[in-house]
Amino acid sequence: MADPPGLRDRLRRAALRRARLPVPVRGRRLPGVRTAKTTLAAVLSYVVAQRLGTSPDGILAPLTALLVVQLTLYETVAHGWERVASVTSGVLLAVGVASLVGLTWWSLGAVVAVSLLVGRLLRLGPHLPEVAISAMLVLAVGGAGTAAAAAGRVSETLIGAAVGLAVNAVVAPPLYAQPAGEALGRLADSLAGLLRGLAAALRTGWSREAADHWLERARALGGQVAAADRALVRAEQSARLHPRSRPVREAQPRLRTALGGLEHVHVTLRSLCRALLDRTYWLPESDAAGAYGEDVRAALAAVADAAADALEAVATVARAAGPLPEARAEVERRLGRLLERRDRLAELLLVDPRADAAAWEQHGALLAAVDRLRVEVEAAIRVPEEAAWHPPRLSERQRGAVRRALAERRRRPGRRPPG
Secondary structure, eight states: OOOOTTHHHHHHHHHHHHHTSOOOOSTTOOTTHHHHHHHHHHHHHHHHHHHHTOSSSOOHHHHHHHHHOOSSHHHHHHHHHHHHHHHHHHHHHHHHHHHHTOSOHHHHHHHHHHHHHHHHHTTOGGGHHHHHHHHHHHHHHOTTHHHHHHHHHHHHHHHHHHHHHHHHHHSOOOOOHHHHHHHHHHHHHHHHHHHHHHHHHHHHOOOHHHHHHHHHHHHHTHHHHHHHHHHHHHHHHHHTTOTTOHHHHHHHHHHHHHHHHHHHHHHHHHHHHHHHHHHHHHSOGGGGGGSSOHHHHHHHHHHHHHHHHHHHHHHHHHHTOSOHHHHHHHHHHHHHHHHHHHHHHHHHHOOOTTTOHHHHHHHHHHHHHHHHHHHHHHHHTOOOSOSSOOOOOTTHHHHHHHHHHHHHHHHSTTOOOOO
16 A cells, blocks of 8 residues: 555654654763762771771771762762661660670570561661661670670761762762653653554554554553653752752753643543544444544544644653743644644544444544643643742651641540540
């Protein structure tokens, strides 16, 4: 079958656009920066521990530095706190047990059980086993060396955590606003690519297998939506405690708005593909290829192409690749073209509900999906209400936990109302 007029040109332009996309980098940072920072933190913490004479080998300080240094300052502080809390609680527990009974099989079991319980109460996450490890190592020393081993382990942990935090704060602390924008741009391009492929398939023919294939393709983009969300969360974390967090604070409202719109676009595309599949299942399998006539399929393909055009302009907004007012205006212009093609499709899908109630309902679901698609694309480029984002306070999670605990206590049955 010959290609429809202009199809090859459209596919060639789409391939050129994809080829011109910039290679995603982490804020244009040099490769190997994190490795160099981690190595530097380990060496410095070892030198400090040796100078202070915390223990004969002082190897726990660089080990702590290796575990503490993370991609962002906030993650480094969080891991440092968890590491210090786990070691300190384990050491204190071991000192208490060693002063009473020493190391036996049952004291070891009791120390491990209590250590894990304490770690869970403190919400130490991946550092939870360190409570029991520290307790067992100190308990194994026994006798007069217990106090010295406990003091050395705690002091070296503090040295490693402090040096790791200092190195990560001083040496090129990263911000991840650009990688978040790139992730959202790739998501918008992938959604547009799905629509381009669907349009090409509609122009060349249709079948139940084709409809099922494109529904699976739409569902598969869920992983990319989750990846974009993780990239934005990392950008938000990189702004916390960062002395130069302004680029992230200014970009976050735009990026969060774009992500919310693109998430709903993904859901709507799944609904649209599902509506196309449902129509083929309503007809006998031998007639599924004729679920939509050639003129309807051409109109559907035109709608998909117009939506893809709009999403490609959304990618420009997400990446901030140009002046934002002009980029948003371009999205609006392309959405106007989508509305025109949607109206043409609605004319072709018009049926009498008394003559074919199923077709009337299924065509309505398809048009509703197109309408939602247009609304969600527009929502992705909406100007945020807030000009800048402010990171939550470090104690916000703890304050929230306290508020929830108090609210739960008030809701308990049997309590008399106050007063």
